Amino acid sequence: MAFVIKINKVNLAADILCIFVLGFTVLLIGVFAQPRKIGFHCDNEDIRYPYKPSTVSNFALILSSLFLPNVVIVLTNLTWGSTIQETFNKNAFTIALLESYGSIALFWMGIGFTQITVDTAKNNIGRLRPHFIAVCKPNIDCSLSENAGRYITRYQCTGADGELMKNSRVSFPSGHAALAFYSAVYVAVYLKQKSSENGYNVPVTIAFIQVCLLQVAWFTSLSRVSDYMHHWSDVLVGAIAGALFAVLVITFVQIPNDRLTLVEKQEESQAENV
Numbered sequence: 001m002a003f004v005i006k007i008n009k010v011n012l013a014a015d016i017l018c019i020f021v022l023g024f025t026v027l028l029i030g031v032f033a034q035p036r037k038i039g040f041h042c043d044n045e046d047i048r049y050p051y052k053p054s055t056v057s058n059f060a061l062i063l064s065s066l067f068l069p070n071v072v073i074v075l076t077n078l079t080w081g082s083t084i085q086e087t088f089n090k091n092a093f094t095i096a097l098l099e100s101y102g103s104i105a106l107f108w109m110g111i112g113f114t115q116i117t118v119d120t121a122k123n124n125i126g127r128l129r130p131h132f133i134a135v136c137k138p139n140i141d142c143s144l145s146e147n148a149g150r151y152i153t154r155y156q157c158t159g160a161d162g163e164l165m166k167n168s169r170v171s172f173p174s175g176h177a178a179l180a181f182y183s184a185v186y187v188a189v190y191l192k193q194k195s196s197e198n199g200y201n202v203p204v205t206i207a208f209i210q211v212c213l214l215q216v217a218w219f220t221s222l223s224r225v226s227d228y229m230h231h232w233s234d235v236l237v238g239a240i241a242g243a244l245f246a247v248l249v250i251t252f253v254q255i256p257n258d259r260l261t262l263v264e265k266q267e268e269s270q271a272e273n274v
Helices: 010-032 058-079 083-086 089-124 132-136 163-165 175-197 204-226 231-254
Strands: 003-006 258-265
Touching: 010 089, 010 132, 058 175, 058 204, 089 231, 132 163, 163 175, 175 204, 175 231, 204 231
Parallel strands: none
Antiparallel strands: 003 258
């Protein structure tokens, strides 16, 4: 039995356009948005921590929270695929990719909305990171008695790294925590739904994967506090926002499964009338 891929071109193009618009919006905010400039108190110990590199780098975050979920979704469909895979087993991986498209597209749309929400909050609030003083090096002598307890708004940063100084003003909420928990919760709920569709309670292996994903998100979030990148409240709100977006997206938005489908190929009759 042969199958061909049926493409719903209009809806597929709409999906790609939506993801592109979301991604382009995230890019525009990252490049052009300027965080709100707020003042500080010289005696505020919460912004006097040293600067240190992130334990979970941007590359590690991309790998664990953006790339890995796609792999898990495809492998899940490869394991719990439709009956077509049993009939047409030699192309099981291709079939799994097609059946994964809807969930992966929805995943990326949710990522876009989460990132836009987080970045908008970051730039509008402009909360100072715990290492703000170390990075900004404001031209204010905090040892002077006249500056003690005063809210200082007129100052200039004298640090050498302009990007770090800009980044030191976007502490709330934590983008790492939001993306980590969005990905972990999205995949955890997705695995639960696939288990239910196949008539299973959650198997031990699936529960193990779910817990591991959540542990990665938990570790990522904790590292943002221990690295002095965020205040604990930044991480808490980021994690809640990410988890909430994941639940809303995968629970209330219909997965677009009709974009790429397999249909039985109609064989042309070779019989000829003589």
